[in-house]
Amino acid sequence: MTAHARQRLNDDFSNPVRLSLMGALQSVEEADFKSLKDALGISDSVLSRHLSALEEAGYVQIRKGYVGKRPRTWAKLSSGGKTAFAEHVQALKEITGIS
Template sequence: MTPARDPLLEVGPRLAICALLQGAKWADFATVRDTVGAGDSVISKHTRTLEDAGYLEVRKGAVGRRARTWFRLTDAGREALTAHLAWLTELGAFGL
């Protein structure tokens, strides 16, 4: 894995969403929203962008009569996150 800057992960809460999901099989919308500390519309917008990039898989379903949405990081999302975090670590090593 080569450290690489990923501009997609530098906007809004996308890095936080990916970091949260790296340790989860699936996380529901409310958990992501509450953990990241952003509103519904912000989470919706940024998870859609991550999904469009192939970083996030979205599953929709229901629990009882209530609609639910779950997210998980794809392999491409894990690779992008790992490379971006390595790039950030490298920056810190150079004092940037």
């Protein structure tokens, strides 16, 4: 008997903010902190907390630098993050019957 697709869902993406964050990052090469915050409609602290958790899990890479004299933070999916998110989305599609 084949395991149900729900068993392939990634618990790290069960939080709606993390799911949205992964979705936002999967369609771009890299995104700056402010753009992510605005796109997701969340506060700095919420975004920072979830980015840190995803970075710790190895799904997101964080780069810090400066634009002029102002500090900036950029995020992008790691190769493992791309794979894990694609597998999660595929499991969701199977569960919902969306092809």
